[in-house]
Amino acid sequence: MRFDVLTLFPEIFSSYLGQSLLAKAIEGNLVEVHPHDMRKWANDKHNRVDDRPFGGGAGMVIRAEPVVECVEAVQREGSHPGRLIMLSPQGRRLDQRLVEELSQESRLLLLCGRYEGFDQRVSDLLQPEEISIGDYVLNGGEVAAMAIIDAVIRLIPGVLGDETSSVDDSFSSGNRLLEFPQYTRPRVYRGLAAPDVLLSGDHAQIAAWRKQQSIERTKRRRADLLDRDVESEDE
Numbered sequence: 107m108r109f110d111v112l113t114l115f116p117e118i119f120s121s122y123l124g125q126s127l128l129a130k131a132i133e134g135n136l137v138e139v140h141p142h143d144m145r146k147w148a149n150d151k152h153n154r155v156d157d158r159p160f161g162g163g164a165g166m167v168i169r170a171e172p173v174v175e176c177v178e179a180v181q182r183e184g185s186h187p188g189r190l191i192m193l194s195p196q197g198r199r200l201d202q203r204l205v206e207e208l209s210q211e212s213r214l215l216l217l218c219g220r221y222e223g224f225d226q227r228v229s230d231l232l233q234p235e236e237i238s239i240g241d242y243v244l245n246g247g248e249v250a251a252m253a254i255i256d257a258v259i260r261l262i263p264g265v266l267g268d269e270t271s272s273v274d275d276s277f278s279s280g281n282r283l284l285e286f287p288q289y290t291r292p293r294v295y296r297g298l299a300a301p302d303v304l305l306s307g308d309h310a311q312i313a314a315w316r317k318q319q320s321i322e323r324t325k326r327r328r329a330d331l332l333d334r335d336v337e338s339e340d341e
């Protein structure tokens with residue numbers, strides 16, 4: 107899977123690309139991540155990427171030209187244009203179902219805004235779909251782009267080692283329950299013991315205990331997940 111990230115701050119991604127899971131996925135040719143600096147396409151006489159908003163108001167707006175030119179150039183680079191996503195607080199809320207949908211794509215272009223956002227002609231001309239990672243405003247779309255990459259690559263076959271699986275994750279497809287509590291060595295730490303059932307070797311009992319824990323935790327923390335009817339999941 108190929109990710110192209112269009113940003114004014116490509117350097118933000120250099121250390122992120124080195125983190126172990128992503129680095130291994132890139133080394134294993136399972137994933138490619140290509141940050142692109144939109145400033146390189148600011149070819150007006152002042153090489154500006156932003157400017158003051160028409161009609162006045164605080165802040166700066168990202169000019170349409172460098173963005174549209176950059177997106178079109180990047181789309182020409184690959185074997186096909188890919189799915190263009192603008193990270194925006196006005197977008198469709200990201201959830202695991204959307205992550206699973208995105209993980210089926212072979213190429214995602216992630217368009218990261220800054221300042222007061224993009225000139226409207228960027229959306230008029232490129233028709234990107236907008237995705238939000240939650241109801242709050244960030245200084246830039248780069249953090250949201252990393253969240254999408256991070257969540258999506260976990261679902262690409264081969265990225266998580268054999269010993270790890272996303273199947274039991276909270277929210278994984280069809281799973282409306284939060285994950286059960288986890289324990290590891292030592293068995294007792296500061297007087298707190300891991301549940302005996304987990305050391306019993308009785309896999310049926312362990313599975314039953316984990317399911318019960320997931321149900322109780324979900325009821326306590328996210329009862330709304332249990333209220334979702336099945337139909338809504340098919341939307």
Ligand SMILES: COC(=O)c1ccnc(N)c1
Pocket residue numbers: 193194195219220237238239240241242243244245246247250
């Ligand atoms: C500049 O981008 C944002 O502020 C943003 C992007 C995606 N999701 C959000 N909740 C905010």
